[in-house]
Amino acid sequence: MSDNAQSSWYQIQNAADIPSPALLVYPDRIKHNLQQMIAWGGVEVLRPHVKTHKMSRVVQLKLDAGITKFKAATIAEAEMTAAAGGKDILVAYPCVGPNQQRLLRLISTFPETAFSTLVDDFETAQSLSQAAAEAKVEIPVYLDLNVGMDRTGIAPGPAAEALYGQLAELPGLKVTGLHVYDGHIHGTDDQVITQAVDQAFAPAWQMRANLLEQGLPVPHVVGCGTTSSCWMAGVVDRQAQSGGATVPVEVSAGTSVLWDAGQDGLSPPMGIQNAAVLLARVISRPTEKTICIDLGHKAVASEMQPPRVEFFGLPDAKLMIHSEEHLVLEVPDADRFPVGTVLYGVPTHICPTVALHEVVYCVNGGQVTEAWQVDARKRVITI
Secondary structure, three states: OOOOOOOOOOOOOOOOOOOEEEEEEEEHHHHHHHHHHOOOOOOEEEEEEEOOOOOOOHHHHHHHOOEEEEEEEEEHHHHHHHHHHOOEEEEEOOOOOOHHHHHHHHHHOOOOOEEEEEEEEHHHHHHHHHHHHHHOEEEEEEEEEOOOOOOOOOOOOOOHHHHHHHHHHHOOOOEEEEEEEOOOOOOOOOOHHHHHHHHHHHHHHHHHHHHOOOOOOOOEEOOOOHHHHHHHHHOOOOOOOOOOOOOOEEEEHHHHHOOOHHHOOOOOOOOOOOEEEEEEEEEEEOOEEEEEEOOOOOOOOOOOOOEEEEEEEOOEEEOOOOEEEEEEEEEEOOOHHHOOOOOEEEEOOOHHHOOOEEEEEEEEEEEEEEEEHHHHHHHOOOO
């Protein structure tokens, strides 16, 4: 965890009023993290991902900090962000099937918001083009490049260049640049990260130069996960500076707004604070060496290998059983934790953890003062 585990910043004075399991968020720390992100290169190069928090109240904090561009993974996240006042939203996920019509409904419902999306497949682009043309709208699209994560995207090269040219000819679409996500890059050494990101981006920069030589506009490049954002914010082709007019990279870090226990092992130090903490209670002491707490799969993300949460003050705890509503820990001094004891911990992966909670509890001055809705945990809000 980023913070000293011996400190008590996370403890709340009115824990007796908060049902567990619960997720606590700390707005002062969120604001600190946003300022750290802005220091990477200014608000103009930030396009933070809302998937981490899925909350309109956090979108408002971003807007208050001067951040105007956003990235979303779902139509619901995009709707939440637009309803909160976001003016420039990239749906960074292939819109296929009914989601194409949902995207068009977003555009018509929020005419003051600029929506864009990404494509990596010509047939999908054709379908989106036809739908947009029939609706008499023009949708900005980014070509999604695969630079090593192998999740979505097309590899930079001749086929990708040809596809970019085809996108530029499709009615109803406006090709607007490249989406280059490097979420596969992890490490705690900043020099290693810089080298890895430069290597990953090199074919994308070369492709951009080739497209410009062909007379095709490439006005925007959106990329970067949390790990690389600090080093890539605003960077323009460190390797070649080729291809005419330069363009800064818009970075789309998500985890950095709340942070978690896992990110410390994936990134060099970034000055980000933990801003989300789980509150749980001991519900049983089934053996002399174990305690059971009310933090099951349904309250903390469980796709990771244990430990799935790091508890303050329990450095030697060992996860024994994890089921839907129970988490059993082996601890050397179980008798120190009577039933009802409140425990605090930071999840290994915050993004899917947030999505398990309908509300989070907002902590100000050591007190929970209000509850915030996790608006976009729903797959459908209204659209």
